[in-house]
Amino acid sequence: MRVIEITGLKHTYKGHEGDTVALAGVDLSIEAGEFVAIIGRNGSGKSTLAKHINAILLPTEGRVVVMSMDTQDPKQLWRIRQAVGMVFQNPDNQIVATVIDEDVAFGPENLGVPTAEIAARVDAALRQVDMLPYRRHAPHLLSGGQKQRVAIAGVLAMQPKLLVLDEATAMLDPVGRAEVIDTILTLNRTADLTAVLITHHMDEAVLAHRVIVMDEGRIVTSGTPAQVFSQPELLESLGLDVPVAAKLAKELLRSGLPMPEGILTATQLVKALCLLT
Amino acid sequence: MMQNVTLGQYLPGNSVVHRLDPRTKLMLAFAYIIVLFAVTNGLAYSVLALASLAVIGLSRIPIKMVLRGLRPILMILSLTVVLHVFTSREGTLLLGFWFVRIYSGGVQQGLLLAFRLVLLVMSTSILTLTTSPIALTDAIELVLRPLKRFGVPAHELAMMMTIALRFIPTLLEEAEKIMKAQLARGADFESGGLLKRARSLLPLLIPLFISAFRRADELAMAMEARCYRGGEGRTKYKVLMYSRLDVYAALCFALISGLALAVSFSL
Amino acid sequence: MSIDVKNASYTYSPDTPFERQALRSVNLSIGGGELVGIIGQTGSGKSTLVQMLNGLLKPTAGTVTVCGITTTAKGVKLRPLRQAVGLVFQFAEHQLFAETVAQDIAFGPLNLGVAPSEIAARVDDALLNVGLPLEIKERSPFELSGGQMRRVAIAGVLAMRPQVLILDEPTAGLDPKGRDEILARIRTLHRERGITVILVTHSMEDVARLVNRLVVMHEGGILHDGPPSEVFCQWESLSRIGLGVPQATDVLRRLRLEGWNVPAVALTVAEARQAIVAAWRERGGQD
Numbered sequence: 001m002r003v004i005e006i007t008g009l010k011h012t013y014k015g016h017e018g019d020t021v022a023l024a025g026v027d028l029s030i031e032a033g034e035f036v037a038i039i040g041r042n043g044s045g046k047s048t049l050a051k052h053i054n055a056i057l058l059p060t061e062g063r064v065v066v067m068s069m070d071t072q073d074p075k076q077l078w079r080i081r082q083a084v085g086m087v088f089q090n091p092d093n094q095i096v097a098t099v100i101d102e103d104v105a106f107g108p109e110n111l112g113v114p115t116a117e118i119a120a121r122v123d124a125a126l127r128q129v130d131m132l133p134y135r136r137h138a139p140h141l142l143s144g145g146q147k148q149r150v151a152i153a154g155v156l157a158m159q160p161k162l163l164v165l166d167e168a169t170a171m172l173d174p175v176g177r178a179e180v181i182d183t184i185l186t187l188n189r190t191a192d193l194t195a196v197l198i199t200h201h202m203d204e205a206v207l208a209h210r211v212i213v214m215d216e217g218r219i220v221t222s223g224t225p226a227q228v229f230s231q232p233e234l235l236e237s238l239g240l241d242v243p244v245a246a247k248l249a250k251e252l253l254r255s256g257l258p259m260p261e262g263i264l265t266a267t268q269l270v271k272a273l274c275l276l277t
Numbered sequence: 278m279m280q281n282v283t284l285g286q287y288l289p290g291n292s293v294v295h296r297l298d299p300r301t302k303l304m305l306a307f308a309y310i311i312v313l314f315a316v317t318n319g320l321a322y323s324v325l326a327l328a329s330l331a332v333i334g335l336s337r338i339p340i341k342m343v344l345r346g347l348r349p350i351l352m353i354l355s356l357t358v359v360l361h362v363f364t365s366r367e368g369t370l371l372l373g374f375w376f377v378r379i380y381s382g383g384v385q386q387g388l389l390l391a392f393r394l395v396l397l398v399m400s401t402s403i404l405t406l407t408t409s410p411i412a413l414t415d416a417i418e419l420v421l422r423p424l425k426r427f428g429v430p431a432h433e434l435a436m437m438m439t440i441a442l443r444f445i446p447t448l449l450e451e452a453e454k455i456m457k458a459q460l461a462r463g464a465d466f467e468s469g470g471l472l473k474r475a476r477s478l479l480p481l482l483i484p485l486f487i488s489a490f491r492r493a494d495e496l497a498m499a500m501e502a503r504c505y506r507g508g509e510g511r512t513k514y515k516v517l518m519y520s521r522l523d524v525y526a527a528l529c530f531a532l533i534s535g536l537a538l539a540v541s542f543s544l
Numbered sequence: 545m546s547i548d549v550k551n552a553s554y555t556y557s558p559d560t561p562f563e564r565q566a567l568r569s570v571n572l573s574i575g576g577g578e579l580v581g582i583i584g585q586t587g588s589g590k591s592t593l594v595q596m597l598n599g600l601l602k603p604t605a606g607t608v609t610v611c612g613i614t615t616t617a618k619g620v621k622l623r624p625l626r627q628a629v630g631l632v633f634q635f636a637e638h639q640l641f642a643e644t645v646a647q648d649i650a651f652g653p654l655n656l657g658v659a660p661s662e663i664a665a666r667v668d669d670a671l672l673n674v675g676l677p678l679e680i681k682e683r684s685p686f687e688l689s690g691g692q693m694r695r696v697a698i699a700g701v702l703a704m705r706p707q708v709l710i711l712d713e714p715t716a717g718l719d720p721k722g723r724d725e726i727l728a729r730i731r732t733l734h735r736e737r738g739i740t741v742i743l744v745t746h747s748m749e750d751v752a753r754l755v756n757r758l759v760v761m762h763e764g765g766i767l768h769d770g771p772p773s774e775v776f777c778q779w780e781s782l783s784r785i786g787l788g789v790p791q792a793t794d795v796l797r798r799l800r801l802e803g804w805n806v807p808a809v810a811l812t813v814a815e816a817r818q819a820i821v822a823a824w825r826e827r828g829g830q831d
Binding site: 451454455457458459460461462463464465479480483484487488 | 595598600623626627630631633636638639640641651652655656686700701704
Binding site: 243244274 | 689717719746816821824
């Protein structure tokens with residue numbers, strides 16, 4: 001089932017110094033259960049694209065259809081936002097309440113979920129992100145990774161079908177990033193949640209089913225991580241990194257070693273090398 | 278530094294006072310103040326004072342915490358007494374030298390007014406010491422709700438208060454960071470006259486304000502992404518419920534204020 | 545212009561329930577002109593340590609002497625230290641406040657009492673050093689992109705002409721291109737100005753290519769201190785404290801476990817490639 005269907009999407013920001021074209025024509029569809037990573041440098045349009053998925057932004061041209069609902073239909077707005085849970089970049093600027101469990105309850109409260117059910121949802125959500133012991137803590141005492149997990153819980157309590165993470169790991173330290181990515185992977189695999197990860201960390205993108213590369217408001221290329229990262233020159237020309245193992249594999253190939261395609265991690269690289277001799 | 282700032286002096290506890298519904302505490306504190314201003318003689322004030330002391334005892338809050346709340350008004354207290362002592366002309370003359378005339382009426386008035394101020398501040402201290410800021414916010418929202426038909430935005434006020442409380446420690450932390458960054462650039466927040474020191478705060482205040490606005494923007498977007506659209510149709514996670522304790526408290530209060538008013542109007 | 549940290553400890557909120565010892569008896573000496581990386585997880589004490597180097601924090605035990613000034617000495621004047629040691633905080637763009645870029649960059653020098661005639665030159669100089677065009681001078685800093693704002697903040701510290709430049713996570717939140725640009729600037733600055741540069745970071749990959757000395761911190765103490773090639777040999781110790789090694793080194797390490805004759809450390813992909821090709825040929829590999 002298609003959860004997201006984007007056709008001919010264009011978005012232009014109107015500024016006082018002139019217009020900026022953030023999206024110049026994007027076609028994209030995402031199936032249920034997929035884990036998609038969207039990568040691109042700053043200004044490539046990836047964040048703008050993300051904000052169209054839950055109708056924070058509306059298309060200047062083209063259509064965005066989420067679970068068969070058109071984002072430009074004002075009557076569907078709140079249903080779309082319940083189905084699409086979004087986690088943003090700044091861990092602090094998403095938490096509204098003074099206590100963790102009350103913040104996770106914020107979404108269900110907004111949806112008018114009956115009081116008796118809210119508590120169950122809050123507990124379940126906190127358990128899914130492994131933050132249940134912190135339910136009565138104050139947010140400012142948590143680490144960045146913990147805050148982002150609380151933000152994810154806040155979204156999960158609304159029982160969405162799709163999770164969009166808009167550079168949600170950009171401000172975190174390596175430990176925090178690992179916590180968040182592990183959580184997403186688990187949710188995608190066990191809770192069947194479709195996940196869209198906007199990032200510029202390649203070590204996160206390699207974990208996805210599909211990687212989409214953007215530049216200057218367009219999709220430049222897409223495919224499995226193995227496919228995308230086997231083009232290091234292209235990615236570097238777009239201001240992006242390539243996982244070291246992939247780059248090394250390419251260079252070894254160029255030096256004459258018969259390296260197989262699709263190497264992304266150190267483990268794969270070492271295994272391939274050992275098989276050579 | 279900012280790790281565990283207890284906001285609004287709240288001291289967690291499990292006494293009967295703590296366990297009262299925050300609405301009860303809020304309304305009784307308000308009613309207490311009204312009675313305080315309705316009565317006019319020392320005996321009535323004493324009745325009310327005894328009631329306050331009883332509540333403090335029941336709440337198991339150390340008396341020095343309550344007294345600490347009086348520190349900010351010490352100046353006003355002294356001024357009130359002094360003003361009345363030196364300007365009143367009622368009662369009998371107690372002391373006279375130069376142009377100074379101290380009358381018994383002035384002394385009586387000054388002390389009574391000071392007494393009233395102390396009781397006023399103490400009652401609000403007891404409220405904030407035994408009720409968490411969140412509970413207070415919830416109480417305020419519910420108590421103001423009936424006034425919505427008169428245009429009072431009860432839910433919005435409560436939401437604003439909650440968000441403000443949530444961000445105070447975060448903003449304090451950020452202020453500390455910005456201050457350090459500017460100190461590292463040679464800023465001097467300490468020397469110079471009042472004007473110079475005020476101006477030296479700009480490199481601290483401007484980034485803080487800009488950051489606060491940016492936060493507000495991002496927070497609003499995040500709230501909307503979680504389907505926030507104002508107070509209509511919202512349900513509550515934690516619902517406040519009255520208990521027997523609240524009924525007892527209300528009855529006790531009725532008795533005490535009845536007694537105080539009776540004493541006041543019979544004399 | 546040397547830095548001498550002797551048995552320095554730092555405790556936050558002493559004698560309260562929130563007491564926390566951030567640094568335990570740390571010893572560190574850094575000479576003029578070095579390019580040092582300080583790496584460690586959040587909570588390892590690295591930020592506390594660098595804030596002691598310009599006197600923002602004073603050690604609760606031990607001494608810190610920078611450019612001849614001991615911060616805990618009686619009646620010490622810390623102002624010269626603020627000039628000698630430039631500290632750029634994480635997300636430095638958050639400290640911008642002035643109406644124009646030029647004014648913001650001039651803030652530091654003005655506070656130091658630099659003559660107005662010289663300030664303009666310093667502002668221009670600083671902008672060039674961070675790779676921003678001079679036309680940006682009269683614009684509001686808040687109109688710029690995040691990466692540009694960060695560079696303006698760094699320029700503001702550079703304009704004070706410090707002899708020691710400390711950057712706390714200068715690449716935090718930047719995309720790969722932005723990160724590469726800032727690191728390249730830092731390398732150029734170090735080379736051209738000959739100042740001591742201290743880079744505080746989480747990222748092994750960042751330091752691998754840049755610094756010539758690596759200090760690894762853990763739970764308030766220094767675990768390793770030496771050239772990257774030596775430090776990266778300590779793979780077990782590093783992984784135990786939650787840090788890794790650069791991926792190129794990791795590949796070589798695993799190959800060695802499989803019996804390959806490769807060096808223990810590679811700081812760049814090119815180095816790794818060379819080593820692997822050589823070892824492969826040795827094992828009878830044919831093109």
